[in-house]
Amino acid sequence: MGQSKPSSRVGRAGSCEPKYSETAIRILDAAEGLFAELGMEATSLRLITQQAGVNLAAVNYHFRSKDALFEAVFLRRFGPWATECIGELDALEKRVAGGKEPLAVEAVVMSYVRPALALSKDPACGGAMFVRLFSRVLVENHRQLRETLSRQYGELVTRYTQALGRALPGLSEEEVEWRMHLGFSVMFHAFAGNDILKVFGPSLVSARHPDLIVKHIVPFMVAGLTSPPGGTGGCARAGPQARAGGAHRG
Amino acid sequence: MGQSKPSSRVGRAGSCEPKYSETAIRILDAAEGLFAELGMEATSLRLITQQAGVNLAAVNYHFRSKDALFEAVFLRRFGPWATECIGELDALEKRVAGGKEPLAVEAVVMSYVRPALALSKDPACGGAMFVRLFSRVLVENHRQLRETLSRQYGELVTRYTQALGRALPGLSEEEVEWRMHLGFSVMFHAFAGNDILKVFGPSLVSARHPDLIVKHIVPFMVAGLTSPPGGTGGCARAGPQARAGGAHRG
DNA sequence: GTACGTTTCAAACGGATGTTTTAGCAATGG
DNA sequence: CCATTGCTAAAACATCCGTTTGAAACGTAC
Numbered sequence: 001m002g003q004s005k006p007s008s009r010v011g012r013a014g015s016c017e018p019k020y021s022e023t024a025i026r027i028l029d030a031a032e033g034l035f036a037e038l039g040m041e042a043t044s045l046r047l048i049t050q051q052a053g054v055n056l057a058a059v060n061y062h063f064r065s066k067d068a069l070f071e072a073v074f075l076r077r078f079g080p081w082a083t084e085c086i087g088e089l090d091a092l093e094k095r096v097a098g099g100k101e102p103l104a105v106e107a108v109v110m111s112y113v114r115p116a117l118a119l120s121k122d123p124a125c126g127g128a129m130f131v132r133l134f135s136r137v138l139v140e141n142h143r144q145l146r147e148t149l150s151r152q153y154g155e156l157v158t159r160y161t162q163a164l165g166r167a168l169p170g171l172s173e174e175e176v177e178w179r180m181h182l183g184f185s186v187m188f189h190a191f192a193g194n195d196i197l198k199v200f201g202p203s204l205v206s207a208r209h210p211d212l213i214v215k216h217i218v219p220f221m222v223a224g225l226t227s228p229p230g231g232t233g234g235c236a237r238a239g240p241q242a243r244a245g246g247a248h249r250g
Numbered sequence: 251m252g253q254s255k256p257s258s259r260v261g262r263a264g265s266c267e268p269k270y271s272e273t274a275i276r277i278l279d280a281a282e283g284l285f286a287e288l289g290m291e292a293t294s295l296r297l298i299t300q301q302a303g304v305n306l307a308a309v310n311y312h313f314r315s316k317d318a319l320f321e322a323v324f325l326r327r328f329g330p331w332a333t334e335c336i337g338e339l340d341a342l343e344k345r346v347a348g349g350k351e352p353l354a355v356e357a358v359v360m361s362y363v364r365p366a367l368a369l370s371k372d373p374a375c376g377g378a379m380f381v382r383l384f385s386r387v388l389v390e391n392h393r394q395l396r397e398t399l400s401r402q403y404g405e406l407v408t409r410y411t412q413a414l415g416r417a418l419p420g421l422s423e424e425e426v427e428w429r430m431h432l433g434f435s436v437m438f439h440a441f442a443g444n445d446i447l448k449v450f451g452p453s454l455v456s457a458r459h460p461d462l463i464v465k466h467i468v469p470f471m472v473a474g475l476t477s478p479p480g481g482t483g484g485c486a487r488a489g490p491q492a493r494a495g496g497a498h499r500g
Numbered sequence: 501g502t503a504c505g506t507t508t509c510a511a512a513c514g515g516a517t518g519t520t521t522t523a524g525c526a527a528t529g530g
Numbered sequence: 531c532c533a534t535t536g537c538t539a540a541a542a543c544a545t546c547c548g549t550t551t552g553a554a555a556c557g558t559a560c
Contacts, residue, residue: 023507039390041291045548055509060549062507138444139389140289150451157450174454177447178466181455184446186436186474194388196434197427200407201400204424205431216428220474224436227473273537295518305539310519312537 024062026052031073036132040070040140071145074137077119077130082153084115089159103167106222111163112187113214120191120210128191135192164225171229183221190217274312276302281323286382290320290390321395324387327369327380332403334365339409353417356472361413362437363464370441370460378441378460385442421479433471440467
């Protein structure tokens with residue numbers, strides 16, 4: 001509007017990321033909410049540009065295509081978030097002397113959770129919108145985005161795997177990956193508000209403050225991650241109330 | 251708290267559900283795979299009918315619309331699955347004398363897991379496809395389907411909440427709902443293969459047999475569900491390796 | 501002022517979408 | 531026999547999609 005050129009650069013976190021014009025930012029903001037809400041396929045460029053108050057052709061001018069726009073929307077948040085995560089990990093591992101003794105599981109969990117919490121609490125960064133978008137990316141198949149992520153951010157998973165492996169010595173690498181898979185899954189979908197209870201009606205759980213999510217999810221994750229190694233051993237065996245006879249039908 | 255009617259509303263398997271013609275079944279089968287793979291919006295009716303080997307107009311003849319087709323695809327699997335779940339719960343609660351003493355958490359977990367396992371192992375029922383579809387429904391917003399589910403299957407969540415509440419006495423109803431939310435989340439996305447590790451590159455975890463999923467997920471869920479009540483108390487406070495000073499950057 | 505690179509705008513393009521229409525086929529029942 | 535019913539086939543329908551175009555407006559440097 002009035003202010004001619006308030007700031008050409010947007011991202012404070014990284015200096016080498018592309019600087020977006022004001023129009024491009026308006027597009028990114030509108031697209032972020034709509035992509036998270038409706039999904040990539042169900043969101044039309046006309047809806048985005050209308051909500052952003054810009055011309056339709058601006059999308060293909062500032063970004064090359066709709067696919068490229070989606071990638072830009074995602075990476076604008078993901079880049080700083082990944083930096084934050086790496087920072088958490090560095091700080092944690094430096095805090096534990098020498099790098100030999102095992103890490104506390106809860107500390108590792110918090111190194112996952114804290115950046116996600118910060119993200120979903122900061123409305124200037126899209127708030128919980130990005131987490132919802134992320135959870136969609138986990139379920140949908142965005143081939144192009146997947147290639148970019150594995151090429152540029154594959155290190156993230158490696159680092160987390162190492163950290164969790166240090167926190168859970170005695171577990172095989174495969175088992176560590178399994179637990180990380182489960183832990184990440186529950187965390188992202190909890191922050192995104194993907195709630196099965198909500199599907200079947202109003203729920204006490206959903207639409208809470210992020211802090212409340214953390215309060216419930218951290219004990220859950222820590223307990224799950226530190227559960228006794230069930231590989232072949234003693235957890236899945238028949239308990240006291242195990243199934244009695246055959247199936248009740250069929 | 252009368253658990254009065256063991257299974258009232260959930261549709262019984264088999265008899266009164268709509269019988270489909272052969273063409274309709276071909277459409278349902280093709281649509282199931284494509285909806286699970288590509289999502290509802292990205293799947294065109296022309297692709298469905300082409301893969302099913304039927305005429306395009308057959309969709310709008312046998313089902314009213316694309317939306318109604320999606321609902322039919324989902325409910326064809328969901329109905330029997332819900333019946334199975336109710337049966338598991340009935341059997342479990344009958345097994346525990348009188349209905350007074352608490353249930354074993356693992357038994358409750360298995361009453362969630364076993365139907366999902368059976369579903370994802372049976373190729374005649376679409377195999378793991380339905381679970382993937384279900385996980386999409388959890389993330390996406392299918393308003394029409396949500397209304398149908400809450401109207402016809404709301405009892406399911408109530409039953410599970412009661413069962414888990416019996417297994418975890420001393421927890422508030424809200425806390426029980428939270429844990430069920432987290433537990434369901436991790437289970438469905440694990441069965442669906444929605445893996446964050448997979449997004450960043452090849453993973454050891456994905457594409458395993460359903461039994462392997464169960465072996466890893468059951469201990470994780472049991473441990474998470476039985477974690478000490480963290481409501482206000484002692485879990486989120488500073489641990490031994492808690493964050494030392496301020497943030498590492500702004 | 502003129503030329504130039506950058507950005508906006510309205511309009512149109514070619515194609516794909518969900519849905520409807522119309523005709524046609526096969527079988528049933530009287 | 532004809533009429534009716536259940537279903538299929540091909541084509542058309544209206545609309546929306548992502549993308550492109552060409553001209554106009556902008557600020558800036560010479």
